[in-house]
Amino acid sequence: MARALEEGEHFSLGSIMEETTLSKDLILEILSWLPVKSLLRFTSVSEWFQRLISDPTFVKLHLQRASKHSNFLIILKRQDDRLVVSPCSMLCLLQSNHDHNFLRVPERFLERYQGLSSCNGLVCVANNFSSGDVDSLKHICSFTIWNPATRTKFQVPRLTFRTIEVDDVSFGFAYDDRSDTYKVMTIISYLHPTCQVQSCNEVKIYTISSNDGWRTMEKFPANTSFVPDYGKYFNGNIIWLTTEESDQSQYTFNDFVVVFFDLRTEIFNKVLLPQNLEGVDANINIPEIMVLDDFVSLVFKDFATNTFVVWQMKNFGNRDSWTLLVNIDVDVLQTEPVPFLKPLCIQDRFLVFYQLTIENQMHVIWYDMREGEVARRRISTEVFSVWVEDYIPSLQSLGA
Structure with missing residues (x-):
């Protein structure tokens, strides 16, 4: 048992470590769940902490633990042309205005x-x-x-x-x-x-x-x-959405293909879009590919029906596995006439969007896929452009 501090003696994590009965395996387990910011502070506590936290095995373990949480990197271009980023979680988007947390690139x-x-x-x-x-x-x-x-x-x-x-x-x-x-x-x-x-x-x-x-x-x-x-x-691939041919003035969804490059084999492969969408005008209803809820997803606004549509490829690389996830009335989302609107993620039963308004504000919109209800929150102001990437705060390093 660690002794009590005597009068005039200061708390030292290093001295507690010398007297603790906790095993090093247990300490490693506890540290692997802590945020990067806290771990970086611990590297100055002692040489033992510095070696542990910089060890490649620990870095991988910490990454595995961190990846279980929904985190994003918000990238904004301000009206003064500054490029800023902000790592954030779904919880921080719910809690407060996020303007003060941006880091300039x-x-x-x-x-x-x-x-x-x-x-x-x-x-x-x-x-x-x-x-x-x-x-x-x-x-x-x-x-x-x-x-x-x-x-x-x-x-x-x-x-x-x-x-x-x-x-x-x-x-x-x-x-x-x-x-x-x-x-x-x-x-x-x-x-x-x-x-x-x-x-x-x-x-x-x-x-x-x-x-x-x-x-x-x-x-x-x-x-x-x-x-x-x-x-x-x-999942070990880099994916793009493009067309098979380049000499056309009019495109439908039949002309589009998902191209993916397997980093393990360094070989390209292709898969077509859902058969149900054949003939849909792609010049107006512009399709986009992204990853939602660990599935490659096709998203677009259908101007003919005024709906926002999301399809997901349930078995990667298999055209027959495309499945319609949602078909949402745009009016339900309470968006502006010509909004910049993109899905951010799927969190439980919520499909979360982000939007750039005509007032140059970034909003986040939560759509309840079960109940059809909508909630929104302003995240930032004075925004010229915005996009969001999946992001996991980590200790990864590639050298100086």
């Missing part, structure tokens, strides 16, 4: 900002820009892997191309559980030298902790014109 990460993707607490900040004079203009892709919780970063080697050749670039960042490493990939779309239309593409991948540099993979197996700025991470 360091300016040194933002040369010509393209997008941001998150995986296991690590955030990949991508930049695309041109550099040089008229005769030697180059297109440069740079990537910084940043942990907002620990403030550590890792710089990926840059990619450089002749500017005249590059039409567009998309990227992906994810964890490969087979090789226990992280990978950054890019899809580079090239212009045809005479007719100025996309005729080919190149896929490159960089494996963190390897000495292989950027490797060239098989070509992207679909139209790169519709590929978003970055792919979504799902």
Whole structure:
């Protein structure tokens, strides 16, 4: 039993550790459930704590525990052009106005900002820009892997191309559980030298902790014109929604395909959208792919019926497993005439949305899928643009 403090003696966690009867396994178990902020403070208590908390086995255990909770990274572009992020949980969204908790993305990460993707607490900040004079203009892709919780970063080697050749670039960042490493990939779309239309593409991948540099993979197996700025991470895959062909002016849902890149095998695969949606006009009802409740999900607003629709692929890679989750009357959501509205997550029986209003405010909307009831809360003001990524505060680090 630890002794009582004598008069004039101060509390010391280190001294208590020396006299405690708790086993180290039990201490490890307790610490693995604590938030990152608390653990970082413990690293200055003693050398033993510092070694434990930085040990790769403990880092993985802490990540496994943290991933059981719903956490997000809110990314806002302010009206003064500042880019800020805020890690938050569903609980903090319910409790208070969140404006004071935003962390500014360091300016040194933002040369010509393209997008941001998150995986296991690590955030990949991508930049695309041109550099040089008229005769030697180059297109440069740079990537910084940043942990907002620990403030550590890792710089990926840059990619450089002749500017005249590059039409567009998309990227992906994810964890490969087979090789226990992280990978950054890019899809580079090239212009045809005479007719100025996309005729080919190149896929490159960089494996963190390897000495292989950027490797060239098989070509992207679909139209790169519709590929978003970055792919979504799902269960060892990076996924995109695009079309099969690029020479059409009108598209229906028949023309779209989910492309996924398996990080373990480094092979592309494809799956079509639900058969029930064949013929639906995709020029008006613009489809989007995301991950909701651990399922790849197709979301879109059906303007013909004024409903918000969510389908989920219950068996990943199997077209026949697409299942309609909800078909919500937009008027029930109490949104504005032309809102920016996206699903955030599914929490129990609630489908949670986030919205950017015409007053430049970010709102969160809870829709009760069982009762059909709606609640909303303002999260932030003076917002120029907003998006949200799944995020797990973690101790993950890729080096200096």
